[in-house]
Amino acid sequence: MTRMRSTHNHCAQLLLSAGMILLGLTFPGSLRAADPNEPSFKPPRAVQTVANELVIKYRASPVPFEVSEGARADILSNRAETFTKEATRLSAEFPVEVVATYPAVGVQRLHVGADDAPDLIKARLVLDDAVEFVEPNYWVYAFRDGEEPKPNDPTWPVLWGIEKIRGPEAWTETTGSEEVVVAVIDTGVDYAHRDLKASMWRNPKEEPNEKDDDGNGLVDDLHGINLCPGEPNGDPLDAQGHGTHVAGTIAATGNNERDVVGVAWQARILAVKFLCRDGGGTTADAIRGIEYALAKGAQILNMSWGGPGRSRALEAAIREAERQGVLVVAAAGNEGSDNDKFPQYPSSYQVPNVLAVAATAPEDQLAAFSNWGKKSVHLAAPGVSILSTVPGNRLTFFNGTSMASPHVTGCAALLKARTPSLAGTEVKAALLSAGDPVPGLDGRLSSGRRLNCGRAVLRQQNPAP
Amino acid sequence: MKDEPRAVPDELLVTFKPEIPEARKQEIHESVGGEVVNRMLNGRITQVKLKATASRKEAQEAYASFSEVEAVEPNYVSGIQQGGIETPEQKEEDRIR
Numbered sequence: 001m002t003r004m005r006s007t008h009n010h011c012a013q014l015l016l017s018a019g020m021i022l023l024g025l026t027f028p029g030s031l032r033a034a035d036p037n038e039p040s041f042k043p044p045r046a047v048q049t050v051a052n053e054l055v056i057k058y059r060a061s062p063v064p065f066e067v068s069e070g071a072r073a074d075i076l077s078n079r080a081e082t083f084t085k086e087a088t089r090l091s092a093e094f095p096v097e098v099v100a101t102y103p104a105v106g107v108q109r110l111h112v113g114a115d116d117a118p119d120l121i122k123a124r125l126v127l128d129d130a131v132e133f134v135e136p137n138y139w140v141y142a143f144r145d146g147e148e149p150k151p152n153d154p155t156w157p158v159l160w161g162i163e164k165i166r167g168p169e170a171w172t173e174t175t176g177s178e179e180v181v182v183a184v185i186d187t188g189v190d191y192a193h194r195d196l197k198a199s200m201w202r203n204p205k206e207e208p209n210e211k212d213d214d215g216n217g218l219v220d221d222l223h224g225i226n227l228c229p230g231e232p233n234g235d236p237l238d239a240q241g242h243g244t245h246v247a248g249t250i251a252a253t254g255n256n257e258r259d260v261v262g263v264a265w266q267a268r269i270l271a272v273k274f275l276c277r278d279g280g281g282t283t284a285d286a287i288r289g290i291e292y293a294l295a296k297g298a299q300i301l302n303m304s305w306g307g308p309g310r311s312r313a314l315e316a317a318i319r320e321a322e323r324q325g326v327l328v329v330a331a332a333g334n335e336g337s338d339n340d341k342f343p344q345y346p347s348s349y350q351v352p353n354v355l356a357v358a359a360t361a362p363e364d365q366l367a368a369f370s371n372w373g374k375k376s377v378h379l380a381a382p383g384v385s386i387l388s389t390v391p392g393n394r395l396t397f398f399n400g401t402s403m404a405s406p407h408v409t410g411c412a413a414l415l416k417a418r419t420p421s422l423a424g425t426e427v428k429a430a431l432l433s434a435g436d437p438v439p440g441l442d443g444r445l446s447s448g449r450r451l452n453c454g455r456a457v458l459r460q461q462n463p464a465p
Numbered sequence: 466m467k468d469e470p471r472a473v474p475d476e477l478l479v480t481f482k483p484e485i486p487e488a489r490k491q492e493i494h495e496s497v498g499g500e501v502v503n504r505m506l507n508g509r510i511t512q513v514k515l516k517a518t519a520s521r522k523e524a525q526e527a528y529a530s531f532s533e534v535e536a537v538e539p540n541y542v543s544g545i546q547q548g549g550i551e552t553p554e555q556k557e558e559d560r561i562r
Contacts, residue, residue, distance in 0.1 A: 055552065304546050400548055
């Protein structure tokens with residue numbers, strides 16, 4: 001893989017890449033991450049299971065450590081016999097065969113003879129006191145020789161930000177979940193972009209039929225809401241580019257041999273368009289966008305925008321998000337100033353679920369344009385020369401704390417995928433504590449740290465079942 | 466000293482205290498001359514449009530004089546946080562793009 005070892009090389013590579021993207025050229029083989037002769041990391045887009053198999057976990061006390069080898073063997077033998085009897089009883093009702101029994105952990109693997117039987121068996125065993133749980137036999141995948149996965153998206157070598165935050169390390173555990181809905185409250189999203197369309201949230205109560213199926217006053221709001229035209233509508237298509245770029249860093253499809261990769265490949269993007277063609281939007285529309293996102297079940301709100309006006313109404317909306325356990329990730333601002341002295345909202349609201357994000361450059365220095373704040377800015381993330389999606393199936397590089405925030409948002413989505421019960425404030429705490437201390441950020445940010453997504457994900461103690 | 470925040474010139478956001486009846490809110494709007502454009506957060510926050518001839522500052526003061534009003538503020542304008550220039554070299558790089 002091509003690594004960027006110096007700023008000079010980095011800039012040269014970025015220039016080359018940017019030029020090629022603007023010219024509509026593909027990346028040359030030398031920049032490709034994947035060698036066609038090597039196995040490539042290809043996680044499934046959805047969970048995959050072994051057909052016609054089930055794994056049963058029986059209730060069983062651990063075998064005490066202090067027993068002798070012989071006694072241990074007897075216990076396990078008796079236990080295996082008990083499990084076999086259970087399976088024999090089950091075989092009177094269903095076409096099952098025992099494939100293997102693991103008495104030490106209390107698990108039995110069954111082959112099920114009929115396609116519809118697994119669901120019936122699960123329903124039956126849920127009532128059985130001897131059974132702790134039943135689950136499919138999941139496929140899992142080896143990563144090459146213990147290496148972290150590298151996606152085959154052709155621009156991977158220039159996505160320095162995701163590598164810096166240890167995205168690949170996080171991906172050894174999870175690449176996200178479609179159950180995690182992230183609202184990009186921004187200029188809209190090009191939901192038809194070839195590298196984003198698979199990651200778009202789809203309103204389950206709306207059909208493309210020119211009717212307001214879900215009764216929320218919006219016709220065909222399939223992917224979000226557009227608040228720009230005065231009277232809101234259901235088409236949040238991005239005409240500006242900023243929101244599409246943000247969305248790509250959060251959840252562009254990974255390992256599809258195309259374009260870029262997001263931090264949380266499998267999260268779902270809900271588009272709220274309230275920043276209009278000039279990149280500006282009003283507080284009132286931001287509040288309406290937040291209301292929409294909360295009503296549709298968003299768990300994380302990305303706000304890569306801001307201004308100096310402190311609105312108590314917007315703060316009230318953010319507090320409502322907090323009440324619902326939702327995390328708000330907000331860009332600290334690009335004035336190169338101290339937010340403790342010159343606050344920028346929403347990032348400067350002192351609400352526990354707000355995570356204010358500064359931007360760093362490849363060598364981990366605070367970006368020259370980035371705002372900071374020892375009290376009010378919490379964490380840094382890459383925000384210089386960030387390549388991501390823009391409308392029209394294109395890619396481009398942007399700078400900004402706007403680009404740093406979606407790295408954090410994407411990582412938050414990975415944490416939520418792993419542990420859905422985490423509240424927004426808990427996700428925030430996990431991200432802050434897992435960050436890498438960076439000398440140049442000490443005294444500038446409340447944590448003094450830059451996001452380390454790999455550590456944040458690997459540290460989680462209670463992954464989702 | 467930073468510039469005054471940008472805001473929509475003829476609009477205000479009015480946050481009422483909890484439990485204020487809708488009829489009373491309407492009286493207050495009529496008294497000040499604000500036309501309700503949107504209600505948000507279960508009606509607690511109201512976006513109002515002022516008459517073309519009204520002064521936003523005076524309307525803000527008028528709303529603030531009612532004990533039922535918790536907060537009144539301009540409808541601020543926010544903007545994207547993209548486009549910062551990291552180094553002079555990068556500025557040149559962006560120009561080339």
